[in-house]
Amino acid sequence: MDTTTTEEFPTRHWRPLDDGRAECTLCPRFCKLREGQRGLCFVRGNRGGKIVLFSYGRSSGFCVDPIEKKPLNHFLPGTPVLSFGTAGCNLACKFCQNWDISKSRELDALLDRASPEAIADTARRLGCRSVAYTYNDPVIFHEYALAVAQACHQRGILSVAVSAGYVCPEPRAEFYRHMDAANIDLKAFSERFYRKICGGQLQPVLETLEYLRRETSVWLEITTLLIPGENDSDTELDALTRWVRDRLGPDVPLHFTAFHPDWKLLDRPPTPPETLLRARAIALRNGLHYAYVGNIHHPVGSSTYCHRCGRLLIGRDGYRLNAWNLTPDGACDRCGTPCPGVFEARPGDWGARRMPVSLGRSGP
Template identity: 65%
Template sequence: MDTNHSVSTHYWHELDNGKLQCDLCPRFCKLNDGQRGLCFVRGRVGKEIRMLSYGLSSGFCIDPIEKKPLNHFFPGTPVLSFGTAGCNLACRFCQNWDISKSRETDRLCDSASPEQLVSTAVANNCRSIAFTYNDPVIFHEYAIDVAKACHQHGLQSVAVSAGYVCPKPREEFYQHMDAANIDLKAFTERFYKKICGGELAPVLDTLEYIHHQTDTWLEITTLLIPGENDSDREIAQLSRWICTQLSDEVPLHFTAFHPDWKMLDHPPTPLETLQRARMIAREEGLRFVYTGNLPDPEGNTTYCPECNRPLIKRAGYMILDWSLTPQGCCRYCGHQLAGRFEPTPGNWGSRRLPVSINR
């Protein structure tokens, strides 16, 4: 096993049979020497479990923050985005399968230290750095070190995650994250077990932990797959749970599925499904519900929850109109909008810009 770019990890213990159990996520991989976990980037080397991809990435790109998606976290600003390889879930519909399902180290063709990442972000006027494309849970140590470097230079750290993580590493991780978008893939254990190879309950625990016990700004995304998780009943249950167990001000994004990876037999999600889901979620009490991956001006707009005036109009990832005061309040009625806002929006637009890391 190649141990270049490897670092020691803390979340594991030895079993009576001599195997080492990884305690980072609820998958609890049990490894003999030389074996990797399902995530691919953590493996046993001798008497410890190490992270084997520290400082390595499948590429770096500057995105609009709305693409994460985060609509209430410094709107309009650019975010330096990167991921590694592998994942700790096995979603049959994965939209980034070439990265997250990779078991080849040649996917990790770029490298960068935390300081180099921050230098590149600053040089490109980014407001934040995002751990995305695959789940930062599996590159826990690297993500935390990058987040620490961000904070030393006035940048924000953003986690795009499925929330499939154990309590102790979760607590350490979110001490360092300024915002998170958690992928709530469905609201049934059947879906998680059959289609994702995981469990729903740990994800709900993560959502409650982030919202109630951290200062991390939280938004949630659910990809709607025709015939799998798009029934009125499930959408209502999911929305009601967010409203009652978290808050009616947690933004929820319904996004459109396109056939990919091992679910090529399912049709793309119609716009009407997203619009219906948005209506149901709003009827259940959620104040900020968005649609994504398909053009939908109303579903891209942020409305004031008090006077229902449009406050942020968007075309996809581009801001068209801004009706917030410098204090982040509705210009019409004075209501304080939930989120993190600067006096004026960013003007990055919808660009996606691949970048090289400053050496």
């Protein structure tokens, strides 16, 4: 196995400032850093007057997951995806459920070292149709993710970005030229929430969503984690779903997922299933064709139906597929209405398995 790594990898999305600092231009934080300082993400910093990446070639771990766990319901259903991330994040969400990874300031937490070629070869050896950049946001390990995506494409493996979409226009365009699918975490539909709960801004995320939908061929799905009392009001859900319909179109799948208390947001209760089902009903009422619920067991809310005739197209019980009524070209087998997405003639049969992987081995 090739384990070539680079501890300090050069980057190009930065600019020198007159006062001697270097400004990172990868994301809308625009961290201005003196020699030796790191950005909020912690994995990008000023070394020798230039912004470098400290996590290139280093991962917090690898796991083969069902693609539906990303969540992606319209992208190669039933197939396994090799998932990995690094450390750090460019947002500061108080409810982060991967905080031990995303908020780690110890690069020693990155247990696995792997070249892009090793990751791509492992995905192919394990029968994965795609690799997912996830657990923390791939925006901050931009150069590593792109190198992995290029190695994967050379081997016929697709790339999936699981991201909050908090990125500047130039690196965004560069990044998504190499991605085949994305699930963007639209954390709420208010600047107040992004500022108070996430330490960021809503507008750049909306710009990323519109860019993906209008200017790329990347398959797009959206996830919103509903937190009781913070982003789950009928008014906000109505505004969010109308925006998705009007600006992105009714065929973009929207996933509403359940919150559980974690990290710094421990004073909110878990999301009741009724809240997720209410959100799904609002989305469907506002004209979205595909709205799902997640982090709860609800076969109806996690299955795919024809928006024209109501036919069950893809039945799901958790992450396991139990019905498939699409034609080989991805249309309803009853009325012929196309179901948007990236489908193969037959679904995968990976099921709900989760298989941790150490590169160089084929099993846990």
